[in-house]
Amino acid sequence: MQKLVKRFEMSLKTKWAPLMAAVVWGLCAVTPLRAQPAAAALANPHEAIYMYKSADREAWLLERAKKEGGLTLYTSLSPTESGPLSAMFEKKYGIKLTIWRGLSDGVVQRVVNESRAKRHVVDVVETNGPEMEILAREKMLSEFYSPHLVDLPQGMIPKHRLWMPDRVNFFVVAFNTQKLKLEDLPKHYEGFTEAKWKGRIAIEATDAEWMGGLVNSLGEQRGMTFFKKLSDQKPDVRKGHILLAQMVAAGETDVGLTIYNANAQSLKQRGAPIDWVPMEPTLARPQGVGVVRQAPHPHAAALFADFIISPEAQALLNSMGRPPANQKVKSNLNNFNYVLTDPGIVVDEAEKWNQHWTRLFLTK
Structure with missing residues (x-):
């Protein structure tokens, strides 16, 4: 005890x-x-x-x-x-x-x-x-x-x-099909650090897990460099994965970077102007x-x-x-x-990645 x-x-x-x-x-x-x-x-x-x-x-x-x-x-x-x-x-x-x-x-x-x-x-x-x-x-x-x-x-x-x-659950990139075409998107998450994406992307407020998975996949130096640059883009931060997908479908943001593909697919099947793509590296939980x-x-x-x-x-x-x-x-x-994430490791490393996530995306 x-x-x-x-x-x-x-x-x-x-x-x-x-x-x-x-x-x-x-x-x-x-x-x-x-x-x-x-x-x-x-x-x-x-x-x-x-x-x-x-x-x-x-x-x-x-x-x-x-x-x-x-x-x-x-x-x-x-x-x-x-x-x-x-x-x-x-x-x-x-x-x-x-x-x-x-x-x-x-x-x-x-x-x-x-x-x-x-x-x-x-x-x-x-x-x-x-x-x-x-x-x-x-x-x-x-x-x-x-x-x-x-x-x-x-x-x-x-x-x-x-x-x-x-x-x-797969973390994928979802986009509004009335604002963007599939070919407009970069092939890798790092492409969203380019200046043209500033003000056009959104993330979910509790997705420190996604950050940890990407850094573990890309390596510490490359992964943390990406997230520091992404932080400089000042993405819109919203709580709730369903809400984030709905925002993309409604055109409130052009792109959601941490969308569950199930949420995007559900809206797509109901006729909403949203589509999704697995972005390298695609995390699966x-x-x-x-x-x-x-x-x-x-x-x-x-x-x-x-x-x-x-x-x-x-x-x-x-x-x-x-x-x-x-x-x-x-x-x-x-x-x-x-890339399959281990829920046990997610729990074990939660404090570390929540500290990084809060510093980069929740306190600015």
Whole structure:
């Protein structure tokens, strides 16, 4: 526990400081230092359910899930995607899916607060990889088996296996098609440091993660030189990736440099004047799904985890502009070269890159 508190103190300036605070003090409140042996505190009450591997897995889970009466999902997926996904699941299995939706940090905060209060409500969590990593490190998730795990990119699966990738976010460049053509764009991010782009570009306020990934990819000297020059361009800084994509589509800015391709693709498919391009180097961040260790409906939780990474659900995500993780689903949304970021490293290096990001883009 002392090590956990120390890590919390070191993370006070990071993007996840409020979440780590809730985790640390929540655990202190729930589990006194001398209350239980360590093994008992970390016992997994649903391990046999989550790791059931027999050939009748789906039927076995479904029979028991129906007796549980439903399940609850916490996710950062927008309602335009989570709604159809829920409808498909309910139609296929006849099990009611209750969804609470929030931004990724809000999802983690809610899980932490409920754990602290010993309110076991949520069964499955689905959100950004780094936030899933926080929950995994604090032992709130459980490893689960699925016959579809073999179809996932093995490099995206964390070594601890406490959550699994279900979709991928790519940081891409999006542009307003009424103001620019594809051939007007540079081939590399460094091209946006040219004078002609000043006043025409925007970035998202919390994307220190993107900065860290680019610097790690390009090398410290080249990467930091780029970001210092980009800072001199004084890009418009807005909070919210959906908002940033909407700004580009509305023509409020010509180009967004840190757009999630799923957000741009969703607007494009609805007829908005926006398009996107993977810019070298294109960063990819896995999004994840995990079953909760203390889930009140563990059979239904395992059934939904199987479902969301199945080809059927992954094809639905792909049709809505969300790049799928399952490699059986062929997609034009991930058919390009990219650099995969490690959510664990993102969390570990958050303080460093947040300090650089704040100095260059948030305090001028």
